[in-house]
Amino acid sequence: MSDISHSTPEQLVAAIPVSDDRGQSLEAFKSKLHNAGLYQPPSDDTPASHDDTTLLRFLRARRYDIDKAQKQFSDTETWRKQHNVDELFRTFETNEMESSRRFYPRWTGRRDKTGLPVYVYRLASLDTPLRKELESVSAERRYQRIVALYEAMTLFVLPLCSHLSAPTSISSVTTIIDLEQVTLSAMWSLRSHLQVASTMATANYPETLHTIAIVNSPSFFPTIWNWIKTWFDEGTRSKIHILGKNPGPTLRSLIDEKDIPQSYGGQLPWKFEDDPDLDDAIKETIGDMPKGPVLFVDGSIVKP
Known part of the structure; x- marks a missing residue:
């Protein structure tokens, strides 16, 4: 497979690994x-x-x-x-955690056809004022925010989705990366921010990215790819798929139409700035989406 994969719906479905006894x-x-x-x-x-x-x-x-x-x-x-990760997550301030979600991939509150949570990252939402806000925080605290959000994913979102998909265990996510209206200069200014998150995740949260669907890629995307492909190992690069300006048909092979945001050809009235729009099964299990650092353990929300 080449570094950048222009995938058909059939290829994306085939990319979903079948379970085997290990x-x-x-x-x-x-x-x-x-x-x-x-x-x-x-x-x-x-x-x-x-x-x-x-x-x-x-x-x-x-x-x-x-x-x-x-x-x-x-x-x-x-x-x-x-990095004292357990204590960092346990004591992370709720308002800061919720505010930090604006800078990173966000869970839509929905799942794909195999039960994996669907995340979206719209880089144009990190406009100049938001980038300045991000850069006003120390590099150490930005790193701690990334860690806290990865802990939230692996300790709450993935166990919750596993609970709903039992006996199948859910250990990774499907992510839509939206590059609509992103300029080359904006991407350049965000390169360090993105590299730190990618490198940390690859090293310490391996195999949590199942499929990455890049939509609305600009004409200069090959230039961007030359910057960022070295951040990922070969296995992760093979999971990145370029879907172009009309991702709907391909995304519908992965995600039910009702769970795809309207911006990408689906029916879900959800935008990147929104809180998770929980599907019915998740609402029945947890009610409202909890704020701050929480765990999902044995069918219940637990404070760390």
Whole structure:
């Protein structure tokens, strides 16, 4: 597959991986992590230190090479301790978290046909005033915001969608990146912001991006791609699909029309600036969308 994939609906459907039994690899991985002091199996009183869904993400990221997966997992555990990730998320101020969502991909509150949450990132919404607001925050705090939002995705959105898709485990998202009305200068000014988020996610939240659909790409997109393709490993690059100015037919192969925002040929009256518009099953499960740092555990919303 070339770096930039111009995909048909059939190709995108085929890109959805079929589940297979990797139980033996997972058990061997757990044993190796346990021997290295990186994993604690469940006991009568306590759950496992890490769930199977998380461990499988690291295995998939390294094509089930257990030694390489252990190296990435160990590096991530070190990174989490260095940045005190658990405490950062637990104590993150609610208003700041909600405000930070304006700068990053946002969950629409809907899911694709396989149960994966659908995110949207409209870069033109990061206009000059918003970019200035972003840049007024220290680089360290911007990084912490990214971490907090990734924790929110992996600890709340993905477990919630897994609960609704049981017994299928949901561990990744489908993302629409909208480049309508984005200028080359705006992209250049955002390059550091985007690179930090992409690099951090690839290293520490592997295999959370299932499909990236880029819509409304400008004529200078090949130039942009030359900047950004080095931020991703080959596996992630293969998941990026360029859908052009009329993404509706292709998106409908992935997402029900009622769950596609109207801007992209669907029926959902949702814009990037909006809070999640929860589908009926999600509303029935959690009611309103909670604010701030929360977890979804065993069918319930829990404060960290």
